[in-house]
Amino acid sequence: MQIDLFTLIAQILNLLILLFLLRKFLYLPVLKAVSARQKFIAEEIENAENARKRAMAAEKKSLSQAQKLEAQKQAILERAHKDALELSAKLKADADAEYQLRRRQFSDRIVAEEKNFDLSVQKAVAQYFVQFAHKALAQIADADLNAAAVSQLMRRVAALSGEEQQQYAYAFQSKKQVEIQTALMLDDNLKAQFENFLRETWNLSQKVSFKYVVKPDLICGICIVAEEQLVAWNFENYLQEFRQNMHKSISQLLVRGEK
Numbered sequence: 001m002q003i004d005l006f007t008l009i010a011q012i013l014n015l016l017i018l019l020f021l022l023r024k025f026l027y028l029p030v031l032k033a034v035s036a037r038q039k040f041i042a043e044e045i046e047n048a049e050n051a052r053k054r055a056m057a058a059e060k061k062s063l064s065q066a067q068k069l070e071a072q073k074q075a076i077l078e079r080a081h082k083d084a085l086e087l088s089a090k091l092k093a094d095a096d097a098e099y100q101l102r103r104r105q106f107s108d109r110i111v112a113e114e115k116n117f118d119l120s121v122q123k124a125v126a127q128y129f130v131q132f133a134h135k136a137l138a139q140i141a142d143a144d145l146n147a148a149a150v151s152q153l154m155r156r157v158a159a160l161s162g163e164e165q166q167q168y169a170y171a172f173q174s175k176k177q178v179e180i181q182t183a184l185m186l187d188d189n190l191k192a193q194f195e196n197f198l199r200e201t202w203n204l205s206q207k208v209s210f211k212y213v214v215k216p217d218l219i220c221g222i223c224i225v226a227e228e229q230l231v232a233w234n235f236e237n238y239l240q241e242f243r244q245n246m247h248k249s250i251s252q253l254l255v256r257g258e259k
Contacts, residue, residue: 146186149222150194157201169202172224178208179225181215198224 160168172178180194195210 146182146184146190146222149182150186150190153222153224154194154197157198165202169204172198172202172208173204176208177211178204179211179213180222181213181225182222183214183216185214186212 157168178198186194191210191212198204198210199206199208
């Protein structure tokens with residue numbers, strides 16, 4: 001069999017040309033396209049991974065912020081609860097203080113009203129008693145309230161202890177003037193009788209003078225004043241006892257009325 005050299009060479013050339021053309025127009029573009037695709041896919045995978053990492057970081061950050069917000073919410077709720085308790089306690093304390101204050105004010109007002117009432121009753125009783133005593137003593141005993149008051153005070157002075165006598169004597173001897181307060185004006189005879197008694201009892205000199213002052217508040221009484229030194233007799237104790245008994249009776253009547 002005889003081989004045609006020209007045909008063989010031509011076929012080889014054709015094959016080389018075909019390979020060159022395939023490589024240039026088919027294989028290389030395909031490789032280039034595959035490489036580009038691989039690069040695109042790698043970039044997409046990398047972008048996806050980066051996006052996943054960013055998403056995870058954002059989720060973690062969001063979770064951390066949510067935890068912080070929850071902690072802040074709890075702190076705010078606790079603070080609000082504490083403030084509410086403190087405000088409630090303060091309001092309760094203020095209400096209690098206001099109640100106690102008003103209670104004291106009411107009690108003080110009641111005491112003041114009772115005192116004013118007692119004083120009014122005492123003065124009214126004293127006035128009626130003076131009128132009655134004047135009439136009774138004048139009609140029954142043919143006596144005088146002034147004389148009775150002077151006599152009672154003289155008895156009281158005479159009944160003082162030795163130490164008390166010295167104390168009053170020293171106090172009145174050092175004064176140039178002794179003030180004598182009476183509920184009613186004394187006549188000259190009673191004044192002279194009383195002054196002589198005091199001069200003899202306390203050894204007062206003739207230089208010591210006596211000043212008489214009328215004070216109806218003494219309630220049919222008489223007292224001797226030398227600054228803080230005081231000797232007195234009046235019906236105040238009797239009226240005080242009467243007032244207490246009357247107050248007790250009124251209170252009992254009020255209690256019975258409430259029942």
